[in-house]
Structure formats: structure tokens, C-alpha cells
Amino acid sequence: MMEKNKKNKEIISLKSKGILVKVLLTIIIAIIGITMIIPFIWMLSASMKISADVMELPIRWIPKSFNLNNYKEVWNIGGGATRDYHFGLAYFNSLKIAFINLIGAVLTSTLAGYAFAKIDFRGRNILFLGYLATMMIPSQVTLIPKFVMFSKINLLGTHLTLILPGIITVTGTFLMRQYFMQIPDELKESAYIDGANEFQIWAHIMVPIAKPSMASLAMIVFLWNWNNYLDALVFLSNWRLYTIPVSLTNFIEETSTQYNLVMAASASALIPVFIVFLAGQKFFVKGLMSGAVKG
Numbered sequence: 670m671m672e673k674n675k676k677n678k679e680i681i682s683l684k685s686k687g688i689l690v691k692v693l694l695t696i697i698i699a700i701i702g703i704t705m706i707i708p709f710i711w712m713l714s715a716s717m718k719i720s721a722d723v724m725e726l727p728i729r730w731i732p733k734s735f736n737l738n739n740y741k742e743v744w745n746i747g748g749g750a751t752r753d754y755h756f757g758l759a760y761f762n763s764l765k766i767a768f769i770n771l772i773g774a775v776l777t778s779t780l781a782g783y784a785f786a787k788i789d790f791r792g793r794n795i796l797f798l799g800y801l802a803t804m805m806i807p808s809q810v811t812l813i814p815k816f817v818m819f820s821k822i823n824l825l826g827t828h829l830t831l832i833l834p835g836i837i838t839v840t841g842t843f844l845m846r847q848y849f850m851q852i853p854d855e856l857k858e859s860a861y862i863d864g865a866n867e868f869q870i871w872a873h874i875m876v877p878i879a880k881p882s883m884a885s886l887a888m889i890v891f892l893w894n895w896n897n898y899l900d901a902l903v904f905l906s907n908w909r910l911y912t913i914p915v916s917l918t919n920f921i922e923e924t925s926t927q928y929n930l931v932m933a934a935s936a937s938a939l940i941p942v943f944i945v946f947l948a949g950q951k952f953f954v955k956g957l958m959s960g961a962v963k964g
Contacts, residue, residue: 709939716740716932723928739933743920752923756937758909759916764941766831766912767894773836774890775883782845783871787857797846804839812903819904830904831912835894841886848882849875888949895941913938 710730715723716739718732740746745753784790785797815834819825824833852875860870876883898914905911911919917938924930 712932712936715929716936718929720927720929723932736929739929740937742930743934743937754916754920754934755908755911756913756916756920756934759911759913762828762910763895763913766828766835766897767891767941769832770835770894771887771890773832774838774841775887777837778841778845778886779876779879779883780871781842782847783849783875785842785846786849787852787854787870787875788867800839801843804843809899812899816903825904826906826910828905828910831894831897831900834900835890835897838890838893841890844882844886845879848879852878884949888945891945892942 711728714728714730714732717735717737718729718739719736722729722733743754744756785793785800815830816825819830824830856874857870860874865873896914897912898918901912901915902918905915917934920934921931
């Protein structure tokens with residue numbers, strides 16, 4: 670009996686320690702999460718204050734009065750802004766480029782990933798390794814070659830300089846290949862027996878199964894293109910073609926002392942990011958984890 674009591678006490682002690690560890694980890698994660706959220710809360714608060722109240726100490730998290738004129742100034746609503754920074758046009762340009770690249774990158778990555786995972790052709794592994802090797806080349810290194818190439822074919826100063834390189838992504842191909850490798854080959858073989866060709870197998874069997882991974886890839890591609898500042902800065906010279914990162918940078922440079930306007934512009938630029946993340950967050954972790962399990 671005494672031995673049983675000792676074992677029970679040890680089990681209870683271990684359970685108590687496990688619960689304590691979980692509670693401590695939860696508290697630590699909560700503190701880290703709150704620390705990461707605080708700058709965004711301050712940004713939203715400052716975006717609705719008058720300029721004199723932004724640097725007020727101690728920080729007043731809830732503004733005395735919500736000044737929505739900051740957003741009207743940034744977006745030039747009503748035409749009363751001191752200068753029109755064409756945020757609406759920059760938004761349209763960024764959304765256009767991001768969605769075109771999203772559709773193109775998901776399509777090409779899914780096709781290439783399926784080919785590398787399920788089609789047995791000569792030199793497949795060597796070609797894939799060479800494809801992956803390009804990931805080690807920093808994007809900044811390719812700026813000058815791309816600039817020269819686009820200049821030769823008269824594409825400088827157009828959105829095609831951002832669209833053409835963006836519709837193909839090595840990372841997306843790698844993720845989709847890893848996902849397709851987890852799908853049993855028996856599905857493909859049974860479809861072959863029924864008379865399906867490669868494209869039909871890809872479209873009607875593989876794509877429906879791979880929707881979670883495709884959704885996570887779509888989120889990543891959208892965020893890449895929405896935040897693409899360097900390429901837009903190098904290849905676009907006409908303000909009518911500017912994207913949100915370039916337009917936002919110009920705005921900050923000229924209104925650097927008006928922090929309420931800067932925060933209003935920054936908050937406006939984050940709206941599509943939050944919408945896309947909230948819409949696809951349930952697929953994001955699932956798609957990435959499932960695409961990284963099998964190599």
C-alpha cells in the first residue's frame with residue numbers, strides 16, 4: 670500500500686509540475702505577444718491624435734478625441750489636403766501587382782511542384798537541386814542584370830518589371846513539391862488506369878488535395894509583393910506607377926515631423942495585410958507544416 674501511495678504521489682507531483690510548466694509557458698508567450706502588439710496599438714492610437722498629443726508622456730492610449738482628419742489628409746478625401754500623395758492610386762497599383770503575382774506564382778508553383786514530385790523524367794533531381802541553388806543568390810545581386818534586361822526589351826518604367834519576375838517563385842515550388850510528395854502515388858496510378866492524363870490528374874486530383882498549401886503560399890506571395898520596396902524603387906520612375914511602399918516612403922520623408930499623419934499612412938498600408946492574414950490564417954500553419962514534413 671505504501672508503495673502504491675508513493676507512486677500516486679509521484680504521479681501527482683509530475684502532473685503538477687507539467688501544469689506549472691504549461692502555465693509559465695503560457696504567461697511567457699502572452700507577454701511576448703503583448704510586447705509585439707503594443708507598437709501596433711500605439712500606431713493606431715497616434716494615427717487618430719492631433720500632432721501635439723502624439724509624443725505626450727505618459728502615453729495616452731485612448732485619444733482625447735478621435736481625429737479622423739488625419740486619414741482624410743493622407744487620402745486627400747474632399748480635396749482638402751495640402752498635397753495629394755495619390756494613396757488611392759498607389760493602393761490600386763499594389764493590389765494589381767500583388768494579385769497578378771499571387772495567381773501566377775500559385776499556378777506555376779503548383780505545376781512545377783507536381784512535376785518535380787510526381788513525374789519521373791531524366792535529370793529531375795539534378796534540375797531540382799539547380800533550381801533550389803538559386804535560393805542562395807540574394808535578390809539584390811540580380812537587380813543590375815534585371816535592370817539591363819528590362820532596359821534592352823523596353824520594359825523599364827512599367828509594372829511588368831515587378832510582375833514577370835514575381836510569377837515564378839522557387840520557394841513556392843519547393844513548398845508545393847514537398848506537399849505533393851506526401852500524396853500517395855496510388856491516387857495517380859488509379860487515375861491513369863481510368864484514362865486520365867497528367868494535366869487532368871493535376872487539376873482534378875492534386876489541386877483539390879493541395880488547397881491548404883496553396884492558400885498558405887498565396888498569403889506569402891501577396892505579402893512579398895505588397896511589401897516589395899526595392900524593386901519598385903529601382904524599376905519605377907513615374908509616380909503614377911508607384912506602389913504603396915514607395916508612396917509611403919515619399920510621404921514619410923516629406924511629413925517626418927507630423928507623426929500623426931505618418932501613423933495614419935502606415936495604418937492604411939497595413940489594412941490589406943491584416944485582411945489577407947485573417948482570411949487565410951487557418952490554412953497558413955497547416956500548409957507550411959504539411960509542406961515541410963517529408964523531403
